[in-house]
Amino acid sequence: MPRSPSKTRPITIKDVAQFAGVHASTVSRALNPATRSMVAQDLAASILRAAQELGYQPDHLAASLRTGRSLLVGVLLPDIANPVFAPILSGITERLIEDGYSTIVADAGPGAPSATTLLDGLIAHRVDGLVLATATRDDALVGRCLERNVPVVLVNRAEAQARVSAAVSDDMRGMQLAVDHLVGLGHRRIGHIAGPPTLSTGLLRLRGFEAAIRDQNTPLESFSQSATAYSREAGAEAAGRLLTAAPQITAIVAANDLLALGAYDALRERGLRCPEDISVVGHNDMPLMDLVAPALTSVRIEHRAMGREAAELLVQRMRRADASTRMVMLTPRLVVRGSTAAPRPEQR
Incomplete structure (x- = not known):
């Protein structure tokens, strides 16, 4: 069996080749994901095991120069x-x-x-x-x-x-899902906290909300306010403006989950309960949204x-x-x- 090289110097492709009993060019191809398919699968696996056993680390600087x-x-x-x-x-x-x-x-x-x-x-x-x-x-x-x-x-x-x-993600479709859900529950006056209009997500989700409202067979009232950023603080500020301009709304669709959490803050500040007084839907379903109180209904993006x-x-x-x-x-x-x-x- 080939001997392991000395530990006092960096392991090279030649060392791996000697240890695996193959040519250095074969090792080079096996270690490169772009050329690995040029080497038989079992042989490539053997070379990768040999490189791992020896502790081989590729020299990216040398490869970059080459x-x-x-x-x-x-x-x-x-x-x-x-x-x-x-x-x-x-x-x-x-x-x-x-x-x-x-x-x-x-x-x-x-x-x-x-x-x-x-x-x-x-x-x-x-x-x-x-x-x-x-x-x-x-x-x-x-x-x-x-x-x-x-x-x-x-x-x-x-x-x-x-x-x-x-x-x-299909932002228009996401808003359609949110509005359909609320209308199915019986909501007829729905507000939207839009994201910044300079971002595609802000603009498309606003357009998606408006299109979803128009597509319903039931007459609806809709209202919207844009947030200055995708943050909880901006969400609370926009939700406050929305509640002042349209106190009759019974549901809010937020353009992302942080804006929805800001809406929670705005509701609490006004003594309103979610969902008893106003339902809230987020967008993204980011981690831990099932742990907030109440757990947030959200449009999940993979x-x-x-x-x-x-x-x-x-x-x-x-x-x-x-x-x-x-x-x-x-x-x-x-x-x-x-x-x-x-x-x-x-x-x-």
């Missing part, structure tokens, strides 16, 4: 503290690692450097591609990536011009799947510069919990 690829992908998030982005990031990382890529995550949340500065920093690290979760409807960062010929895709949000591929789809789109773009621009739209579903109920008889 191939011109860093095997790094940058991910720019709008707020890493928002629980929505953890499963998205998990999905992205899970898919990219299958092709040998590592991720560098940058947070553009409150107090962070400007998104442009963060983007330039990621590009300076010679990333092979970028996933942007920060996109506005008219996004300057997308243009910056295109100017520099850096492959880029969007996740969770899209831009109006659709210049690059994106993985998003965020991990969305992250995987975005990463797949980017891998295709990094493999082929002429890959077609595509929009992958995931289908949401409604998760009904304790925050929605039929209106009281006197409210109807």
